[in-house]
Amino acid sequence: VIECDEGALHQVVPLIHPKVIVVTNLFRDQLDRYGEITHTRDAIRKGIKLVPDAKIVLNADDSLVASLAEDIPNAVIWYGCNVPLGEQKDAEISDAKYCLHCGTAYTYRWHTYAHLGAFECPKCGYRRQDPDAAVTKVTKSGADGTGFVLGLLDKKTGELKEHDVFVGLPAPYNMYNALAAITGGLCFGLSLSEIVPSLADVHSSFGRMETFDLGGKRVQMILVKNPTGCNQAMGYVKSIDEDFNLVFALNDRTADGHDISWIWDADHEMIADDPHVKQIYVTGDRAEDMQLRLKYADFDTKKITLVKDQTELLSKIKESTLPVFMLPNYTSMLSLRKLLSDATGGEDFWKG
Numbered sequence: 001v002i003e004c005d006e007g008a009l010h011q012v013v014p015l016i017h018p019k020v021i022v023v024t025n026l027f028r029d030q031l032d033r034y035g036e037i038t039h040t041r042d043a044i045r046k047g048i049k050l051v052p053d054a055k056i057v058l059n060a061d062d063s064l065v066a067s068l069a070e071d072i073p074n075a076v077i078w079y080g081c082n083v084p085l086g087e088q089k090d091a092e093i094s095d096a097k098y099c100l101h102c103g104t105a106y107t108y109r110w111h112t113y114a115h116l117g118a119f120e121c122p123k124c125g126y127r128r129q130d131p132d133a134a135v136t137k138v139t140k141s142g143a144d145g146t147g148f149v150l151g152l153l154d155k156k157t158g159e160l161k162e163h164d165v166f167v168g169l170p171a172p173y174n175m176y177n178a179l180a181a182i183t184g185g186l187c188f189g190l191s192l193s194e195i196v197p198s199l200a201d202v203h204s205s206f207g208r209m210e211t212f213d214l215g216g217k218r219v220q221m222i223l224v225k226n227p228t229g230c231n232q233a234m235g236y237v238k239s240i241d242e243d244f245n246l247v248f249a250l251n252d253r254t255a256d257g258h259d260i261s262w263i264w265d266a267d268h269e270m271i272a273d274d275p276h277v278k279q280i281y282v283t284g285d286r287a288e289d290m291q292l293r294l295k296y297a298d299f300d301t302k303k304i305t306l307v308k309d310q311t312e313l314l315s316k317i318k319e320s321t322l323p324v325f326m327l328p329n330y331t332s333m334l335s336l337r338k339l340l341s342d343a344t345g346g347e348d349f350w351k352g
């Protein structure tokens with residue numbers, strides 16, 4: 001199994017001849033690298049067309065991803081969430097508001113997060129496909145993991161056969177990731193009894209909800225690199241029912257994408273008046289931009305401290321008596337992770 005860069009798919013595919021390709025979602029990410037989001041979709045399609053025998057697993061809830069099915073000869077297997085998640089807000093649907101075919105605004109029978117959900121174009125009829133593998137109910141959503149009922153389509157009866165699943169990761173996007181992994185695994189010939197137990201054993205790693213123990217204090221790192229991911233991370237932080245400190249870290253190096261304007265599309269306002277947020281540290285090459293963003297989001301500026309030096313940041317975190325949540329983008333995550341690993345005596349992930 002490899003996680004392939006969307007822009008490199010058409011180069012990777014001829015080398016490895018994949019049996020199954022899973023496409024999870026398309027969000028505005030690294031805009032200065034890929035340009036418009038439909039270009040990213042078209043790059044993926046170009047890769048898929050090179051392996052007409054491969055099974056293609058698509059997220060039915062993403063109108064951009066779903067459109068891949070229209071122009072490929074491959075067998076397509078769909079996964080999706082059959083129930084709404086969280087508050088139903090239209091404002092979040094920013095990446096794909098309008099029908100790809102006719103430009104009319106989609107209506108949603110329900111909505112999960114970002115532009116994902118049961119979309120339908122009222123004009124031309126382009127709509128979400130019924131999934132072969134679906135979340136039919138969320139049974140648990142906590143900091144230690146997510147439980148849901150998985151419905152698998154029985155092709156003979158047309159009914160969904162239900163199974164309980166627990167994945168050892170929080171947040172709705174990890175439920176989608178689990179669903180994608182289940183569907184991909186089944187297409188690959190694995191059985192549900194092999195797949196499901198291993199999902200419960202999955203734990204956060206490498207900056208994605210990774211937790212460090214810094215002298216008894218919990219420091220959790222959540223990688224954010226686009227508005228959708230950032231909103232998801234802040235939604236998670238907002239659900240925490242205790243006081244905490246926050247770190248925002250923003251770099252603009254090549255691996256991050258030089259365009260950091262996406263921070264203005266993220267909904268930092270959602271946690272601006274959260275009484276549990278006590279201190280906020282901003283760091284990174286573009287810390288000042290981050291500070292400005294928070295000021296405009298109406299955070300109490302007395303709570304915000306600019307800390308350019310990471311050693312100084314570490315001592316501020318050590319002084320803190322409260323748990324700390326860090327929201328870094330990619331290269332700032334790498335350096336903060338090293339800082340925390342060194343401070344906690346951890347091993348680098350590749351030596352683990």
Ligand SMILES: [Zn+2]
Pocket residue numbers: 099100101102103104121122123124125126
């Ligand atoms: Zn339409």
